[in-house]
Amino acid sequence: MVVFDKPHALTDAPLHYCPGCTHGIVHRLVAEVIDELGIEGQTIGVAPVGCSVMAYNYFNCDMIEAAHGRAPAVATGVKRANPKENIVFTYQGDGDLASIGMAETVHAAARNENITIIFINNAIYGMTGGQMAPTSLPGQVTQTSPYGRDVNHCGYPIRVCELLSELEGPEYLARVTVNSVKNIKAAKAAIKKAFQNQIDGKGFSLVEVLSSCPTNWGMTPQKALKWIDEAMIPYYPLGVYKDRSAKEEAK
Amino acid sequence: MTRQFLFSGFGGQGILFAGKFVAYKGLMDGKNVSWLPSYGPEMRGGTASCGVIVGDETVGSPIVSTPDVLVAMNLPSLDKYESTVAPGGIIFVDSTLVSRPVNRTDVTVYAIPATQMASDNGTPTLANMILVGKILKVLNDFEDDSVRAALGKVVSAKRADMLEVNLNAMKLGADY
Amino acid sequence: MKGNEAIAEAAIIAGCRHYFGYPITPQTEIAAYMAKRMPKIGGTFLQAESEIAAINMVYGVASTGLRVMTSSSSPGISLKGEGLSYLAGADLPALVVNVQRGGPGLGGIQPSQSDYFQATRSGGHGDFRMIVLAPSSVQEMAELTVKGFELADQYRMTAMILADGTMGQMMEPVALDLDVKPMPEKQWATTGTKMNRPHNIVNSLFLDPAALEQTNFERFERYKFIEENETMYEEYLTDDAEIVIAAFGIAARVSKNAIDEARKQGIKVGMIRPITLWPFPVAPFRKAADKAKAFISVELSMGQMIEDVRLAIDCKAPVTLCNRVGGMIPSPEQVLESIRQTAASLGGAN
Numbered sequence A: 001m002v003v004f005d006k007p008h009a010l011t012d013a014p015l016h017y018c019p020g021c022t023h024g025i026v027h028r029l030v031a032e033v034i035d036e037l038g039i040e041g042q043t044i045g046v047a048p049v050g051c052s053v054m055a056y057n058y059f060n061c062d063m064i065e066a067a068h069g070r071a072p073a074v075a076t077g078v079k080r081a082n083p084k085e086n087i088v089f090t091y092q093g094d095g096d097l098a099s100i101g102m103a104e105t106v107h108a109a110a111r112n113e114n115i116t117i118i119f120i121n122n123a124i125y126g127m128t129g130g131q132m133a134p135t136s137l138p139g140q141v142t143q144t145s146p147y148g149r150d151v152n153h154c155g156y157p158i159r160v161c162e163l164l165s166e167l168e169g170p171e172y173l174a175r176v177t178v179n180s181v182k183n184i185k186a187a188k189a190a191i192k193k194a195f196q197n198q199i200d201g202k203g204f205s206l207v208e209v210l211s212s213c214p215t216n217w218g219m220t221p222q223k224a225l226k227w228i229d230e231a232m233i234p235y236y237p238l239g240v241y242k243d244r245s246a247k248e249e250a251k
Numbered sequence B: 001m002t003r004q005f006l007f008s009g010f011g012g013q014g015i016l017f018a019g020k021f022v023a024y025k026g027l028m029d030g031k032n033v034s035w036l037p038s039y040g041p042e043m044r045g046g047t048a049s050c051g052v053i054v055g056d057e058t059v060g061s062p063i064v065s066t067p068d069v070l071v072a073m074n075l076p077s078l079d080k081y082e083s084t085v086a087p088g089g090i091i092f093v094d095s096t097l098v099s100r101p102v103n104r105t106d107v108t109v110y111a112i113p114a115t116q117m118a119s120d121n122g123t124p125t126l127a128n129m130i131l132v133g134k135i136l137k138v139l140n141d142f143e144d145d146s147v148r149a150a151l152g153k154v155v156s157a158k159r160a161d162m163l164e165v166n167l168n169a170m171k172l173g174a175d176y
Numbered sequence C: 001m002k003g004n005e006a007i008a009e010a011a012i013i014a015g016c017r018h019y020f021g022y023p024i025t026p027q028t029e030i031a032a033y034m035a036k037r038m039p040k041i042g043g044t045f046l047q048a049e050s051e052i053a054a055i056n057m058v059y060g061v062a063s064t065g066l067r068v069m070t071s072s073s074s075p076g077i078s079l080k081g082e083g084l085s086y087l088a089g090a091d092l093p094a095l096v097v098n099v100q101r102g103g104p105g106l107g108g109i110q111p112s113q114s115d116y117f118q119a120t121r122s123g124g125h126g127d128f129r130m131i132v133l134a135p136s137s138v139q140e141m142a143e144l145t146v147k148g149f150e151l152a153d154q155y156r157m158t159a160m161i162l163a164d165g166t167m168g169q170m171m172e173p174v175a176l177d178l179d180v181k182p183m184p185e186k187q188w189a190t191t192g193t194k195m196n197r198p199h200n201i202v203n204s205l206f207l208d209p210a211a212l213e214q215t216n217f218e219r220f221e222r223y224k225f226i227e228e229n230e231t232m233y234e235e236y237l238t239d240d241a242e243i244v245i246a247a248f249g250i251a252a253r254v255s256k257n258a259i260d261e262a263r264k265q266g267i268k269v270g271m272i273r274p275i276t277l278w279p280f281p282v283a284p285f286r287k288a289a290d291k292a293k294a295f296i297s298v299e300l301s302m303g304q305m306i307e308d309v310r311l312a313i314d315c316k317a318p319v320t321l322c323n324r325v326g327g328m329i330p331s332p333e334q335v336l337e338s339i340r341q342t343a344a345s346l347g348g349a350n
Helices: A023-037 A051-058 A071-081 A094-100 A102-110 A160-165 A181-199 A221-235 A244-250 B015-028 B075-084 B114-120 B124-138 B144-154 B161-175 C003-013 C028-041 C051-063 C074-089 C116-120 C138-155 C165-169 C209-229 C249-264 C282-291 C305-312 C332-346
Strands: A043-047 A062-065 A087-093 A116-121 A172-177 A205-210 A239-243 B002-010 B032-037 B047-055 B069-072 B090-094 B108-112 C018-021 C044-047 C068-072 C094-100 C131-133 C158-164 C233-236 C243-246 C269-274 C276-278 C294-299 C319-323
Touching (some): A023 A087, A023 A116, A043 A071, A051 A087, A062 C051, A071 A094, A071 C018, A071 C044, A087 A181, A102 A160, A116 A181, A172 A181, A172 A221, A181 A205, B032 C165, B069 B075, B108 B124, B114 B161, C003 C028, C003 C158, C003 C165, C051 C068, C051 C094, C068 C074, C094 C165, C138 C158, C158 C249, C243 C249, C243 C305, C243 C332, C249 C294, C319 C332
Parallel strands (some): A043 A062, A116 A205, A172 A205, B002 B069, C018 C068, C294 C319
Antiparallel strands (some): B002 B047, B032 B047, C131 C276
16 A cells, blocks of 8 residues: 655755755645646746745756746746747745746746746745745745844835736736645636646746745744744735636636 | 948938838849848837948948938938038938028939929829939839839739739839 | 848748747847737737746747747846756757847847857856857848857757848848758657656756766757857958957948948958857957958947957957947948057057
8 A cells, every 4th residue: 555655846956945945745736736737747947036946956857047036037938949848936035026037027927928926925034044025924924134124225025926917917816825634625626727727828936835934933843833823824815816717717 | 333322311211111112122133231220219109210231342331421412301411410411412302391502512412392293193102212213213213024023022912903002103203 | 131031031931930039129029020920820929918928838838849939128038037048057949139238227229239248158147058050131130130049959959040130121132042951859858758768857957066067968969069160250351451350240241331431441451250259269360360450340339349359369469349239220430430540559550
């Protein structure tokens, strides 16, 4: 009896992520979806700059490392190089997607670029050691907001799904989290839909995954998962923010 | 021999078009040619100009700094370029819009009321080609076949009817 | 045909079916031409949200092994600097066109050659080179575009067409019966594994310094080979020249007029026109320095190529600068005056 097996779409390279980090879970979900849809041979992933910078070593499909924030532009190129064959996804963190790469994100969404974006929102810059992110919460203490994020000084965190939902372009926008078995299952369903949409030619699909960063939050892994419920979800409610096809079908 | 033309006037007077035609005319005659426009904000409402070089030798610098032939379709252009014309050169002015006489005495001047003529002819946008007709006539270069061929290159294929209209405007200028 | 259009059509002839760009004077005709042509031949034209996005879309297509290009003018090229560095780090082939305008900053929109350093030293951070091609006619705008794609593919690096506003805007007759070599196979490309090979990775990140050092060493071995094999230049009346002008692009066109006039006045002057700015054609300059008594670098910059001329001739002869900047162009008369002054300083029979 198989108790545990690794998805084929993941390589054997040991992940470098910190204990308790949820990147590993999300990697696995993406890989499972690629396996289940049978698309590994035509999938090209684009890794960001951030903690998941070395994602290109972990996924078994062809991978490209992009400059910080530029993954949606790179993915646009890859997709348009061979729109019928190539299944293209980006895997990006909050600094990458919502700060330095906001223009690329918004415009790929506006064009309804037929790509899939997995957006890891953990409210902090992890790779560089815990600085304030565009999604850090009001009052959140980070290395660059040592007295807590002061919204009068540096403004408010950005709700990416809500922001993009105002655009005509995108097909599918959903916010999920992976802090419980139930939530992980829902996250996987959303990720699968985001890939299926691309296969069906429906267009830009982004899944925002509220994730934990115990190391830089200064919490135990368990406490970090709880903090998602207590602090993050109230500001970033879970749910589907846009699903054009479902809406049209409902009509 | 090599001849350098400078066409100048307001944006919208068909300065670049006239220059392009003369360049293509040279090309049809088997000459070496270049066409270099002014570009950018100058084009928007201000002065427009383009330099055309037609010659037997390979064109070196495409920049026309001492034209053999100056076409000035407005006063600012004459003010700006009159002094640059090569001694012995020719200046064509649109006398409807240029009120003052040309001061240079070492050049030949042709003053044609091209804008008025174009208006009287019911083709108010073709003052440029009236002037071009005169230029070709003066330069002894009004040769029907290559004129038609060159017009075919600059008149959009969708507006083939404009070919005859342009040709007529040129003849009007040539006969002035 | 306009120089900008010649580049666009030549790119299509070379098999380029993907173009990404952002409007900026004086090169926008390239984008406009591509917007018109690409949809009709099954290609992709996409106006990107920024020059940064455009170069990264180029990076994406280049990763899949297809011929791809972008074009811009000076301020836009600065924005592309990040992407140029990543293309180099990931050893991706691409063609980038810079139709230069005066700078620095927003500068102006008139012709310039003041991005010479940026293009020949490196367009971004890190140790890298680009093959830099400098057309001097509309015909060369077309020919060097094809050549640029071929060199980029052959050496897995960026080729840059370094033109200027006059080259982009001027019209000259152009013959488009261009020979295009078949594209080399690109086994490194990320085209999907089709489940029959290990995954390919396009990447410029090497956290192990020894490994990163090695990639640099290997890349520079390639650069050395290019320096030895791919220089292009044209010589004009250099055989008996006592004065040799160095000029490229529009400056070479202007200089030619001045040289013809100076020859009529009995001054023995010639010109070496670099066509590749990197690799710089050192050999003809070195050879000319055996006989020539003086060099003049004619540039639309405050004196950038002049440094390469001095290096090439090992300071065996004086090199003076004849220049205009900010969108101004030296006139043949100015160059002639510079030639005459130089001749006078040599105290020769002139």
